[in-house]
Amino acid sequence: MSSSKAKHRMTKQRKLILEVLRNTNTHPTADWIYEQVKKEIPNISLGTVYRNLRLLSEMGKIQVLDFGSSYSRFDGNSHHHYHFICDNCEKIYDLDIPFDEKLNEKVNNETPFLVKNHRIDFTGLCPECQKKI
Numbered sequence: 001m002s003s004s005k006a007k008h009r010m011t012k013q014r015k016l017i018l019e020v021l022r023n024t025n026t027h028p029t030a031d032w033i034y035e036q037v038k039k040e041i042p043n044i045s046l047g048t049v050y051r052n053l054r055l056l057s058e059m060g061k062i063q064v065l066d067f068g069s070s071y072s073r074f075d076g077n078s079h080h081h082y083h084f085i086c087d088n089c090e091k092i093y094d095l096d097i098p099f100d101e102k103l104n105e106k107v108n109n110e111t112p113f114l115v116k117n118h119r120i121d122f123t124g125l126c127p128e129c130q131k132k133i
Contacts, residue, residue: 011052013052016041020036029071029074030074033049067085080101083121
């Protein structure tokens with residue numbers, strides 16, 4: 001088997017990491033995912049979790065959310081969608097609003113750039129943090 005095929009095989013570890021991610025809507029860190037996966041596969045290493053997260057992202061199965069902080073967050077929903085990040089508690093929420101495919105066309109038509117995808121993140125206060133002010 002060629003290394004590229006082996007790299008994209010759905011191993012037991014990858015399946016479990018994907019299952020953990022798809023069963024949460026909290027957009028967790030790799031460390032949190034590692035702690036969950038370790039309950040089922042006690043001898044798994046953090047490095048293995050990181051490698052598999054990278055491969056799952058390359059396979060288009062998950063999204064890596066990098067907001068410029070020191071750690072990435074991961075999203076088991078690989079479909080195009082928008083996020084809301086709370087400035088106070090830093091929780092990340094999926095927004096249930098339609099993804100605007102026409103925005104790519106608009107930028108392609110009105111600029112010299114060739115857009116393949118876009119990412120827009122909204123920030124502010126989540127409902128829970130709004131109650132605290």
